[in-house]
Amino acid sequence: MPEPKQERAVRTRQAILTAAAEVFEERGFRAATINEILTSAKVTKGALYFHFSSKEELAQGVLGGQDLQSDVPVRACKTQELVDTTMLHAYRLQTDPMVRAGVRLTLDQRASSLDRTGPFRRWGEIAGDLLGKAQAQGELLPHVVPAETAEVMVGAFAGVQAMSQAVCDYQDLQQRVSALLRHLLPSVVLSSVLTSVDLTDRRGERVFRESRQHDAVPASVS
Amino acid sequence: MPEPKQERAVRTRQAILTAAAEVFEERGFRAATINEILTSAKVTKGALYFHFSSKEELAQGVLGGQDLQSDVPVRACKTQELVDTTMLHAYRLQTDPMVRAGVRLTLDQRASSLDRTGPFRRWGEIAGDLLGKAQAQGELLPHVVPAETAEVMVGAFAGVQAMSQAVCDYQDLQQRVSALLRHLLPSVVLSSVLTSVDLTDRRGERVFRESRQHDAVPASVS
Numbered sequence: 001m002p003e004p005k006q007e008r009a010v011r012t013r014q015a016i017l018t019a020a021a022e023v024f025e026e027r028g029f030r031a032a033t034i035n036e037i038l039t040s041a042k043v044t045k046g047a048l049y050f051h052f053s054s055k056e057e058l059a060q061g062v063l064g065g066q067d068l069q070s071d072v073p074v075r076a077c078k079t080q081e082l083v084d085t086t087m088l089h090a091y092r093l094q095t096d097p098m099v100r101a102g103v104r105l106t107l108d109q110r111a112s113s114l115d116r117t118g119p120f121r122r123w124g125e126i127a128g129d130l131l132g133k134a135q136a137q138g139e140l141l142p143h144v145v146p147a148e149t150a151e152v153m154v155g156a157f158a159g160v161q162a163m164s165q166a167v168c169d170y171q172d173l174q175q176r177v178s179a180l181l182r183h184l185l186p187s188v189v190l191s192s193v194l195t196s197v198d199l200t201d202r203r204g205e206r207v208f209r210e211s212r213q214h215d216a217v218p219a220s221v222s
Numbered sequence: 223m224p225e226p227k228q229e230r231a232v233r234t235r236q237a238i239l240t241a242a243a244e245v246f247e248e249r250g251f252r253a254a255t256i257n258e259i260l261t262s263a264k265v266t267k268g269a270l271y272f273h274f275s276s277k278e279e280l281a282q283g284v285l286g287g288q289d290l291q292s293d294v295p296v297r298a299c300k301t302q303e304l305v306d307t308t309m310l311h312a313y314r315l316q317t318d319p320m321v322r323a324g325v326r327l328t329l330d331q332r333a334s335s336l337d338r339t340g341p342f343r344r345w346g347e348i349a350g351d352l353l354g355k356a357q358a359q360g361e362l363l364p365h366v367v368p369a370e371t372a373e374v375m376v377g378a379f380a381g382v383q384a385m386s387q388a389v390c391d392y393q394d395l396q397q398r399v400s401a402l403l404r405h406l407l408p409s410v411v412l413s414s415v416l417t418s419v420d421l422t423d424r425r426g427e428r429v430f431r432e433s434r435q436h437d438a439v440p441a442s443v444s
Contacts, residue, residue: 155384163377
């Protein structure tokens with residue numbers, strides 16, 4: 001059982017990040033100030049600087065909010081695991097303000113003092129790793145270069161989510177990401193594998209529920 | 223031959239739009255002010271308001287800077303025309319600051335008073351129209367729905383360019399867009415058609431040179 005003091009620190013850190021995410025969303029990275037984040041988080045200056053030493057560090061914390069892929073259950077079929085990772089991210093983007101703020105900050109072209117390549121790089125590694133495993137298991141077409149396909153998938157996902165945000169504030173995000181995968185995967189995965197992969201637009205929510213049950217097990221055991 | 227007065231008006235309008243593009247790039251739409259644009263454009267307030275009545279109208283002018291697809295020469299193969307339109311846009315994005323500013327403004331999620339859906343919608347229509355023609359000519363796989371594929375292509379392009387901008391300021395944009403098309407088109411176009419389509423990363427520059435020669439012809443005739 002964690003100590004109350006640690007618990008409080010975790011909660012304070014989370015409150016600061018949530019406030020920072022809101023202020024970055026509202027004002028943009030460059031215009032946002034630490035004072036605005038302080039006011040919105042309702043914590044002391046000392047508490048904020050204990051956790052984060054600069055606006056850049058706060059932004060890195062928000063950018064990190066989208067690094068949650070480890071929740072996706074391991075699948076025998078690595079193509080399905082890649083689809084699940086993608087669709088779960090789409091579902092979270094639609095439903096979790098922190099994930100949304102991280103993605104928007106990644107696409108904030110004026111945040112030039114910020115290393116925004118991190119999320120692109122990390123998502124590229126995750127996708128490249130899963131594609132490499134899929135290739136080793138013989139799921140992919142022979143010409144596929146996992147690193148190249150991973151870059152295409154991550155870039156395309158970033159744009160499809162931006163378009164969904166611009167045209168309808170994410171209401172059709174699941175459908176758009178499902179359509180993207182239906183367009184990309186036939187050039188990457190053997191059709192005999194694809195026939196048993198679930199690419200439907202409800203997949204993200206299903207994986208999310210599954211991962212919640214998964215998380216719940218150790219908690220109830222301990 | 224156009225009158226000098228009209229010529230001057232066109233030049234003034236262009237100078238204002240170029241200045242507006244720079245200021246929006248630098249400050250973002252929300253933070254930018256008309257006064258900053260005035261200072262940068264070196265025109266009088268009267269001249270600016272003669273052409274544009276508000277910051278929103280200026281932004282619409284900048285957004286319109288990416289609507290230049292009509293320069294792509296008509297092709298017998300509509301798939302090639304779609305590829306040429308896409309690769310020319312990538313080339314322009316890499317080389318023309320006005321096109322770049324328009325695309326960035328489209329992805330500026332804080333420009334909420336601005337209708338940013340225009341470019342997405344217009345590119346969607348252009349791609350959908352070309353895919354419809356390709357379908358009518360029997361170039362596409364039987365299951366393809368042109369409007370859906372067009373949305374996927376436009377969204378994916380938007381993200382691939384954003385990723386290229388974030389990781390290397392557009393240096394690898396042509397390669398990334400070529401890779402995107404190589405991943406998307408096999409799910410859309412008959413392989414017998416694709417074998418004679420040029421998808422290489424030099425295509426954009428080639429089409430640009432061709433369109434310049436094309437433009438030069440009527441001018442030298444008149």
